[in-house]
Amino acid sequence: MSAKAPKKIVATTSLAGCFGCHMSLLDIDERILDLIELVEFNKSPLDDIKTFTKECDVGLIEGGCCNDENVHVLTEFRKHCKTLVAFGECALMGGLPALRNVLPLKECLDEAYLDGPTVADGNPGKIIPHDPDLPKILNRVYPCHEVVKIDYFLPGCPPSADLIWDALVALVTGKELDLQYRSFKFD
Amino acid sequence: MPAIAHTVKQVVAKYGGDATRLMDVLIDVQAELGCLSHVTAARIADVLGIPQVDVEQTASFYHFFAREPRGKFAVYLNDSVVAEFCGRAEVAAAFEDAAGCKFGAVSADGVVGLFHTACIGMSDQEPAALVNGQVFPKLTPEKARALVVGMRAGKTIEELKGDRFGDGQNAHPEVRALVHNHVRRRGVMVFDHYRPGEALAKVVKMSSGEVIAAVKAASVRGRGGAGFPTGMKWDFARRAAGDVKYVFCNADEGEPGTFKDRVILTERPQMVIEGMAIAAYAVGARRGVLYVRHEYLYLRAYLEHVLADLRAQGLLGTAIGGLAGFDFDVSLQFGGGAYVCGEESALIESAEGKRGEPRDRPPFPVEKGYLQKPTVVNNVETLCSAVQVLLKGPEWYNRLGTEKSKGTKVLCVSGDCDRPGIYEVEWGFSVNDILREAGARDVQAVQVGGPSGSCIGPDEFNRVLAYEDLATGGSFIVVGKHRDLLKDVVLNFARFFREESCGSCVPCRALTGMAQVVLERLVAGQGTAEDVERLRAWQKIMRNNRCGLGQTALNPIVTTIQNFRPLYDARLAAGDPRFVPSFDLAAAVQDYDAAVGKG
Numbered sequence: 137m138s139a140k141a142p143k144k145i146v147a148t149t150s151l152a153g154c155f156g157c158h159m160s161l162l163d164i165d166e167r168i169l170d171l172i173e174l175v176e177f178n179k180s181p182l183d184d185i186k187t188f189t190k191e192c193d194v195g196l197i198e199g200g201c202c203n204d205e206n207v208h209v210l211t212e213f214r215k216h217c218k219t220l221v222a223f224g225e226c227a228l229m230g231g232l233p234a235l236r237n238v239l240p241l242k243e244c245l246d247e248a249y250l251d252g253p254t255v256a257d258g259n260p261g262k263i264i265p266h267d268p269d270l271p272k273i274l275n276r277v278y279p280c281h282e283v284v285k286i287d288y289f290l291p292g293c294p295p296s297a298d299l300i301w302d303a304l305v306a307l308v309t310g311k312e313l314d315l316q317y318r319s320f321k322f323d
Numbered sequence: 324m325p326a327i328a329h330t331v332k333q334v335v336a337k338y339g340g341d342a343t344r345l346m347d348v349l350i351d352v353q354a355e356l357g358c359l360s361h362v363t364a365a366r367i368a369d370v371l372g373i374p375q376v377d378v379e380q381t382a383s384f385y386h387f388f389a390r391e392p393r394g395k396f397a398v399y400l401n402d403s404v405v406a407e408f409c410g411r412a413e414v415a416a417a418f419e420d421a422a423g424c425k426f427g428a429v430s431a432d433g434v435v436g437l438f439h440t441a442c443i444g445m446s447d448q449e450p451a452a453l454v455n456g457q458v459f460p461k462l463t464p465e466k467a468r469a470l471v472v473g474m475r476a477g478k479t480i481e482e483l484k485g486d487r488f489g490d491g492q493n494a495h496p497e498v499r500a501l502v503h504n505h506v507r508r509r510g511v512m513v514f515d516h517y518r519p520g521e522a523l524a525k526v527v528k529m530s531s532g533e534v535i536a537a538v539k540a541a542s543v544r545g546r547g548g549a550g551f552p553t554g555m556k557w558d559f560a561r562r563a564a565g566d567v568k569y570v571f572c573n574a575d576e577g578e579p580g581t582f583k584d585r586v587i588l589t590e591r592p593q594m595v596i597e598g599m600a601i602a603a604y605a606v607g608a609r610r611g612v613l614y615v616r617h618e619y620l621y622l623r624a625y626l627e628h629v630l631a632d633l634r635a636q637g638l639l640g641t642a643i644g645g646l647a648g649f650d651f652d653v654s655l656q657f658g659g660g661a662y663v664c665g666e667e668s669a670l671i672e673s674a675e676g677k678r679g680e681p682r683d684r685p686p687f688p689v690e691k692g693y694l695q696k697p698t699v700v701n702n703v704e705t706l707c708s709a710v711q712v713l714l715k716g717p718e719w720y721n722r723l724g725t726e727k728s729k730g731t732k733v734l735c736v737s738g739d740c741d742r743p744g745i746y747e748v749e750w751g752f753s754v755n756d757i758l759r760e761a762g763a764r765d766v767q768a769v770q771v772g773g774p775s776g777s778c779i780g781p782d783e784f785n786r787v788l789a790y791e792d793l794a795t796g797g798s799f800i801v802v803g804k805h806r807d808l809l810k811d812v813v814l815n816f817a818r819f820f821r822e823e824s825c826g827s828c829v830p831c832r833a834l835t836g837m838a839q840v841v842l843e844r845l846v847a848g849q850g851t852a853e854d855v856e857r858l859r860a861w862q863k864i865m866r867n868n869r870c871g872l873g874q875t876a877l878n879p880i881v882t883t884i885q886n887f888r889p890l891y892d893a894r895l896a897a898g899d900p901r902f903v904p905s906f907d908l909a910a911a912v913q914d915y916d917a918a919v920g921k922g
Contacts, residue, residue, distance in 0.1 A: 207908055214901050241914040266919035275914040283906045285853075 144193040144308040147217060148180040151206040152233045152277060153199025156294045157224035163297035174308055188216045194307050199226045201278040202233050205271035214284040219307060222280045223290040223300060231293065234277040241275050291320055330355045331366045342371045343694065345381055345676030349388055350657055358389040384678040385659025386440060387617045394429040394436025396474045399453040403442035403579045404815045405737045405800060409449040417464035421471035434474050441662060441819055442579035443618040446737035447505045447744045455480045456620045458502050492589045497625035504586050508760065510747025512731040513707045519593040520638050522714040526601050527644035531561060534605040538709055541717035542729050546704035547573060548772060548796030553705055559689040560606040563697035568608040570599050571693065571700040574615040575670055577662035578773035579819060580798035583733040584703040586745050588615065588622055591707065592629045596653055598706025600643060601713055602699055603651040611653040614670050617660045626655055662823035666870045667700040680827045681870035704733055724750035728789035732797065736761045739803030754784040757799060765804040773798035774816035775875035777882040808883065809890055810846045816879035817842050823872065830864045831873030838877055848894050849905035855891050859884060
């Protein structure tokens, strides 16, 4: 691409994830120097921009939705990003957080705050945390595509740095992705 | 505990301690003990000398095997499309109300258990239920209540049935069923005049090669749906290496809307068994297995009686038809309730006492089938056709039907029509012909060949029933204009396939479930055009499944998308396509609000 063309703008977020997918993104090592030549980051934990200041070309979503704030952020990403990419098992399928989906939410909250052995005497008021400033927990963990339309999915826990790099470069340069079998072979 | 040990010992002894007869053992033990607990499974394993897990996996695979008590009277109410058409919901509500428990549970007093079950082969007399193996057709809410009252009053199952038995052999002392045959049109293949042994008398004067040549010359094709040439199948088995070979009759008709095997086994069981003997003569088999679906267990004593009769007449046993060396006998094998067992290799697995999971093919059953020996598996109706071919000759047979589909087909007509029942017609009748005969008006759609077949609309009613146009295993479900096709029919079929997938192949296991979820979304008006495309795309993935169930499980959805697209389009959600319309944030936080006391 020509040096004068405006850089593509990328936003990233981690919803109900562990930041492992972002760590994997950083595993592109020295290619990060090439990356900042290719793109400009907007809202992202990488540059700590909290709210969208520009319309973006690509949004990278790590993690699924376990609370209403996740839904809010994901919705904002959908509004501001032309292309939305879910990356990593949690964003695609709910991942580890979705293990609770087999149980009613009430049972999970009771175990965490009232009945669990580690609660001991730590919660004398028997309160399940709730406050207007706290996000509300959803009845189950939702993969991103059950909330907004997702354009591309990068599987893996986490997806390999190479897969993230190859996909991102393909998206911002408009060149076809040369998908390597090893990128999505997990066993 | 002593009761368990005693029963298991007796039953296992009855089957000679043979572990491949595990299905029979489980059926009989359950009949005695009411259920197959882990303790019972352990005991069976012990006595048979096989690992407990082998018993557990078979016991847990089949719908009618109970792991916990299912009540003194276990009511299995059919939840098929046709049952729903006929007022099943009201009957189910009456059962629940009278029993005082919901479906899937047993009443507190342990007398009544209520359970859903897939099509039980009574689509011409729905709503119908199986109670302790006996059929109660044409139920009404009043009848349901009376049944429960009778159960609580200590009546026996025979007393509950009463004596208003159905027509024909349904009233036979060994059957005593409330079932009616509803044979509306008698054809020349199955329901014409028939005298047992006539065909065999001709066969024993021919060589096995001549028998196969006759069946080939008549181009008899399998009537189960796939239409494989029967003569070729027999020839493969005859040429297969080894001198131990088997002939199976597949009477596991589980395709919703099908009930022809029920009627044929009631009225013409001798003909079916004679067909098996002819096949055995042709391929050189000495043993046959008649595999009948669990739902027809009420025919067990009768079929045993018929087999004994045929032995007495010299049409089974040794030196059949007076021909030294022509030895053949047939045993009955009942299933445990699993649609997938209609697939021939799954049926063989089941007959060996295992889970009914289809095998990888090749090798085909004609090379390695039952107990790894060459095995011919033929449909009930196919065997009847073979009998007539041998009796009347290939030329007679070839005069019936169309150019590529010879002979007749027994159709099972059900749904929105005045005269549901059995119609034996020559191949080549059009859908319109059948609708007219059955008295169907204001027809929106016809499901031809059951859920695994296709759903067609009025613009295709001039198509003909034949292998070269609309192939069918027999199911013919009429859907009236007043029905909600997607909700009442397609969604019911989607649930059926999800329930009946054996789970062996990932695409089938996963996509039958996902398809149901997406379809529910579409029916609720929360689906998108993308959802519709997704369902179509999944059909390609489903082709990679091992058996016909998996390969056709999305047919109800895909054929209605193809033929009734406006019904889908009319239900698509409006709004910004970037957001998933089925996601409801307010509903998703309700549990949390309730948990923190703010609901």
